[in-house]
Amino acid sequence: MTSAQDSAPPAIQITGLNKWYGLLQVLHDVNLTVTQGERLVICGPSGSGKSTLIRTVNALEGFQSGEIKVAGLRLTREPAVVEEIRRRVGMVFQQFNLFPHLTVLENCALPLRLVRGLSAAEARDRTMHYLSKVRIPEQAAKYPAQLSGGQQQRVAIARAVAMQPEVMLFDEPTSALDPEMVKEVLDVMVALADEGMTMAVVTHEMGFARQVADRVIFMDAGRIVEQGPPTTFFTAPRSDRTKAFLRQVLH
Amino acid sequence: MHYKDNIAYPPLLSRPTVYLPVLAAVFAALWWFRAGDGALGRLVLGLVPGAEGDALNLATAACVTMLVGFNIFVVMRLPLRQQVWLVWAELAALILLFFYSFDLSFAFIQRKIGFLITQGLVTTLYISAVSIVIATVLALIGAIAKLSSNGIAQGIAHFYTSLFRGLPLLMQIYMIYLGLPQLGYVVDAVPTGIAALSLCYGAYMTEIFRAGIESIPKGQWEAARALGMRPVSVMTRIILPQSMRVIIPPTGNQFISMLKDSSLVSVVGVWELMYLARTQGQTEFRHIEMMVTASLIYWLMSIVLELAQKRIETHFNKAATR
Ligand SMILES: Nc1ncnc2c1ncn2[C@@H]1O[C@H](COP(=O)(O)OP(=O)(O)OP(=O)(O)O)[C@@H](O)[C@H]1O
Numbered sequence: 001m002t003s004a005q006d007s008a009p010p011a012i013q014i015t016g017l018n019k020w021y022g023l024l025q026v027l028h029d030v031n032l033t034v035t036q037g038e039r040l041v042i043c044g045p046s047g048s049g050k051s052t053l054i055r056t057v058n059a060l061e062g063f064q065s066g067e068i069k070v071a072g073l074r075l076t077r078e079p080a081v082v083e084e085i086r087r088r089v090g091m092v093f094q095q096f097n098l099f100p101h102l103t104v105l106e107n108c109a110l111p112l113r114l115v116r117g118l119s120a121a122e123a124r125d126r127t128m129h130y131l132s133k134v135r136i137p138e139q140a141a142k143y144p145a146q147l148s149g150g151q152q153q154r155v156a157i158a159r160a161v162a163m164q165p166e167v168m169l170f171d172e173p174t175s176a177l178d179p180e181m182v183k184e185v186l187d188v189m190v191a192l193a194d195e196g197m198t199m200a201v202v203t204h205e206m207g208f209a210r211q212v213a214d215r216v217i218f219m220d221a222g223r224i225v226e227q228g229p230p231t232t233f234f235t236a237p238r239s240d241r242t243k244a245f246l247r248q249v250l251h
Numbered sequence: 252m253h254y255k256d257n258i259a260y261p262p263l264l265s266r267p268t269v270y271l272p273v274l275a276a277v278f279a280a281l282w283w284f285r286a287g288d289g290a291l292g293r294l295v296l297g298l299v300p301g302a303e304g305d306a307l308n309l310a311t312a313a314c315v316t317m318l319v320g321f322n323i324f325v326v327m328r329l330p331l332r333q334q335v336w337l338v339w340a341e342l343a344a345l346i347l348l349f350f351y352s353f354d355l356s357f358a359f360i361q362r363k364i365g366f367l368i369t370q371g372l373v374t375t376l377y378i379s380a381v382s383i384v385i386a387t388v389l390a391l392i393g394a395i396a397k398l399s400s401n402g403i404a405q406g407i408a409h410f411y412t413s414l415f416r417g418l419p420l421l422m423q424i425y426m427i428y429l430g431l432p433q434l435g436y437v438v439d440a441v442p443t444g445i446a447a448l449s450l451c452y453g454a455y456m457t458e459i460f461r462a463g464i465e466s467i468p469k470g471q472w473e474a475a476r477a478l479g480m481r482p483v484s485v486m487t488r489i490i491l492p493q494s495m496r497v498i499i500p501p502t503g504n505q506f507i508s509m510l511k512d513s514s515l516v517s518v519v520g521v522w523e524l525m526y527l528a529r530t531q532g533q534t535e536f537r538h539i540e541m542m543v544t545a546s547l548i549y550w551l552m553s554i555v556l557e558l559a560q561k562r563i564e565t566h567f568n569k570a571a572t573r
């Protein structure tokens with residue numbers, strides 16, 4: 001499947017991406033390259049198309065024109081291609097989306113067995129390894145409804161990372177959490193970044209952006225308006241929209 | 252109570268403001284509908300010999316009201332579960348007494364019940380069980396077809412539910428038994444019954460299954476797909492197990508209803524429970540005996556289904572209850 005044309009193709013390469021919902025254009029000629037190991041933070045006002053953009057990467061949303069490549073593989077609508085892309089890309093949602101009828105252990109182990117073809121024992125071991133990494137191995141036998149929001153989101157991260165994807169996408173992973181739980185989730189994400197995981201994170205947590213991002217992207221009305229390393233992005237934003245936005249999120 | 256809110260409300264019936272008006276209403280109803288004119292009056296006659304007409308009616312209403320009042324008074328003092336069971340048992344006893352009052356010939360019932368069970372009940376169970384399985388499969392296919400992006404499948408599924416929910420079940424039975432032979436395809440009576448019941452109930456259950464599947468938030472599908480799971484696995488491992496909670500209660504209803512609707516296939520001469528109940532009584536003019544016996548057998552089977560439904564519900568609810 002992987003094209004051998006390039007020794008290390010970018011993790012994600014988006015060129016000329018346009019998307020409409022009916023007559024409403026939500027992505028305007030978006031160009032974005034995420035290199036291997038890069039930590040990207042995407043921010044922008046509500047409705048600017050951040051979710052839509054990262055959801056096109058693993059084909060949860062379609063698009064009308066443009067091109068997306070994940071580790072060199074061009075995303076088409078063919079089942080085999082989409083499935084391969086989804087094996088390469090892990091995703092964490094704002095609403096956690098754990099499977100409520102399965103225990104924490106089963107939530108992680110089931111996709112490992114069905115998608116990665118692990119045996120029950122292997123899936124169990126790998127799940128426990130990743131649950132330890134997000135520091136909740138003792139919750140393995142519980143059902144999601146028995147966990148706090150922060151714990152649920154950490155399980156969701158463990159579930160996605162246990163699949164050993166090449167890229168992780170996060171869509172506002174802490175927005176549905178109470179303030180005191182935000183940190184425990186961010187800590188897990190920082191640890192993941194320190195291990196060298198390629199990440200694209202939609203978030204308004206500017207502290208996280210400062211701490212781990214290699215690059216911050218600001219989107220507005222379906223366009224990438226401004227981007228740069230966090231130091232320049234936060235201290236010397238160029239566009240007025242970015243300045244106005246930063247004034248709001250940084251108070 | 253399902254929703255605990257940890258407030259100790261005094262039980263409704265322990266408040267005089269509720270208890271007394273309830274008894275007054277019971278009394279008024281008994282008096283208004285002249286309970287004393289019938290069997291209750293004859294019972295009361297034992298207590299107040301010689302009473303008749305309005306006096307007997309009044310006495311009957313008073314006696315029965317007192318009995319009800321005393322009963323409530325006693326039952327209210329039991330723990331909840333015992334209350335439920337005792338009330339259930341009392342009401343069941345009343346129904347049985349009602350049947351008993353028909354002056355049934357138990358010798359006749361005893362003579363016929365064996366055949367009613369070995370032939371009638373077995374046939375009813377056979378037809379219902381097979382139909383339940385086929386209807387479930389049809390419903391699953393129908394629901395998935397309706398939710399699919401395949402126009403042909405959607406068209407067939409919509410037409411199917413419309414037709415088989417729209418036509419009376421009796422008509423469907425006739426169409427298969429009398430209509431198909433016109434085309435040269437003769438279907439036997441029992442397969443006719445199974446086909447009609449399966450198709451009809453499959454149509455109702457298609458809608459139940461569809462609504463159950465749609466009740467699962469789309470984030471569940473997206474999360475499973477984003478993890479790389481295939482559509483069939485997502486359906487069988489993630490969506491359907493969760494929708495079971497929504498699907499099972501109305502499906503239990505359907506099964507119980509189907510059990511009794513299987514009596515409709517008696518019109519094409521299948522020797523199931525209702526058919527035998529009607530025909531066995533005829534020879535000796537003992538219709539009521541057979542009808543009561545058959546009714547009680549139907550009720551017993553429904554109770555078994557109710558219990559099964561309860562167990563399955565508990566199973567699928569275990570993740571939701573803390
Ligand atoms: N299914 C849909 N149908 C029509 N319009 C949609 C749909 N989903 C999103 N949109 C529109 O697309 C635009 C971008 O939405 P998107 O969810 O990507 O924004 P966002 O930047 O993630 O916002 P938020 O911060 O609120 O999550 C919005 O104008 C939204 O109204």
Ligand SMILES: [Mg+2]
Nearest residue numbers: 050051052172
């Ligand atoms: Mg969003």
